[in-house]
Amino acid sequence: MIEPLVSVIIPCYNAEKFVEKSVRSIMEQTYKNLEIIVINDCSNDSTKKILLELQKEDSRIVYIENEFNLKLPKTLNKGISISNGKYIARMDADDISFYNRIEKQMDFLLKNSCIDMISANYKVIDDLDNITAISSSLPTEHRDIINRLTWQSPFAHPLVIGKRSFFINLGGYRDIHYAEDYDMWIRGWLEGYRFANLNEILLYYRHHDNQMTDKKYNAANSHCIRSFLWQYFIKEKNMRLFLGYIMHFKLPFIFVKKLIHFRRKLMFLYKSCV
Numbered sequence: 001m002i003e004p005l006v007s008v009i010i011p012c013y014n015a016e017k018f019v020e021k022s023v024r025s026i027m028e029q030t031y032k033n034l035e036i037i038v039i040n041d042c043s044n045d046s047t048k049k050i051l052l053e054l055q056k057e058d059s060r061i062v063y064i065e066n067e068f069n070l071k072l073p074k075t076l077n078k079g080i081s082i083s084n085g086k087y088i089a090r091m092d093a094d095d096i097s098f099y100n101r102i103e104k105q106m107d108f109l110l111k112n113s114c115i116d117m118i119s120a121n122y123k124v125i126d127d128l129d130n131i132t133a134i135s136s137s138l139p140t141e142h143r144d145i146i147n148r149l150t151w152q153s154p155f156a157h158p159l160v161i162g163k164r165s166f167f168i169n170l171g172g173y174r175d176i177h178y179a180e181d182y183d184m185w186i187r188g189w190l191e192g193y194r195f196a197n198l199n200e201i202l203l204y205y206r207h208h209d210n211q212m213t214d215k216k217y218n219a220a221n222s223h224c225i226r227s228f229l230w231q232y233f234i235k236e237k238n239m240r241l242f243l244g245y246i247m248h249f250k251l252p253f254i255f256v257k258k259l260i261h262f263r264r265k266l267m268f269l270y271k272s273c274v
Contacts, residue, residue, distance in 0.1 A: 003033040004110075006102060006161065007085030010038045011075040015093035016045040017127075018206065020054065022093050027058050031102040036061045037079045038093075042069040047093075073180040077172035080164075088167055092158040096125075096204040105161045108198060115142075117162030117188065119155040120198040122205040132207065138197040145195045149185060155195070157181040159203045166193055 008026050012019055026036055038051050038061060048065065055061040064082070066075065080088060087109065089102060105118050124133035139145045139154055148154035160181075170187050173180040185195070 003031060003106070004087055005033050005035060005085040006031065006087045006089050006106065007035040007037055007079075007083035007164070008089040008091050008102075009076060009079035009083065010036065010091045010093055011041055011072055011079070012038055012043060012047050012051065012093040013041040013069075014043045014045045015047050016043075016050060018094035019047055020050050022091065022095055022097075023051070023054050023061070025095075025097040025099070026091060026102075027054070027060075028099055029097065029102045030100045031106055034060050034102070035083065035085050037064065037083060038062070039064045039066065039075050039079055041066045041071070041075050071175075073173040073175045076180070080167050080172055083164065086164055087161055088164050089161040090158050092206075094206040094208075095158045096206075098202045098204075101159070101202040102161065104198060104200060104202060108196065109161065109163075112196065114194055115196045116166045116193040117155075117160060118196045118198060119157075119159045119161075120200055120202040122156050122159060122203040123201055124207050125204045127206070127208060129204070131204075134201065135205075136199075136201065138199075140197045140199050142194050142196065145197065146189055149189060153179075153182040153185060155181070155185060155197065156203065156205065158205060 010023060010026070015022070023036065023038060026034065036058070038054075040048050040051060040063070042065075051061075051063055055063050062082075064078070066078070070078065076090075087106065089105075091097060101120070105120065109115055109118055119138070121135045121138055123131050124135070126132050135156065138156070139148050145154045166188060167184075170184060170191065174183050176183045188195070
């Protein structure tokens with residue numbers, strides 16, 4: 001059986017400390033039919049030099065350099081637009097994929113054609129490669145994933161592999177600070193796409209001391225949920241579906257109390273849309 005081409009998109013910005021180890025973890029995958037797209041987003045360190053040296057070793061590496069600093073969402077969209085694979089895989093420039101990560105995920109996707117996107121569990125490492133935490137509780141079944149999606153992202157973004165059509169049909173990532181991935185998963189669900197997580201650890205996810213705080217991340221996620229509720233239930237006049245959403249996914253009691261408290265405002269918004 002011929003392996004479908006998988007395009008691995010690796011955005012890079014000032015990643016000289018970790019990028020070689022990250023890219024090599026993809027170069028050394030047991031799944032060989034890869035297009036490795038590395039995009040240098042105007043780094044001012046030695047990232048470019050490292051990537052070009054790696055390209056000399058492996059003809060599968062496609063080096064792209066942004067003329068301007070595009071940030072993550074636009075850089076990802078650029079990678080998607082130039083990719084040739086039937087499937088697209090994410091990878092960050094400081095993480096390390098297990099050697100059989102892509103083989104494991106692609107084996108599942110090819111055996112379960114109804115699934116459009118998949119991720120997996122991971123180990124958290126620090127700047128010295130010390131393991132500091134383990135993520136082993138991501139939901140695996142589509143329904144459980146959607147339940148989790150109503151209050152937080154159920155995927156490890158750097159571990160995602162999906163059909164190219166999934167990313168293209170959704171119009172790529174939107175420029176939402178800190179939560180471009182969560183926003184896409186919500187939009188994917190609303191369009192009827194199906195998800196899964198492998199119950200295996202397939203990545204070392206690097207967490208830096210200067211990374212975004214949980215407070216900022218939660219605020220970004222809350223923005224996505226509020227936007228989703230507004231667009232899908234209020235603006236689209238689906239008030240009955242809105243109530244069904246609350247009951248179906250058993251939203252936390254405190255959240256329901258807040259909804260009751262603001263019911264008059266919600267009904268006013270609803271009536272103004274009719």
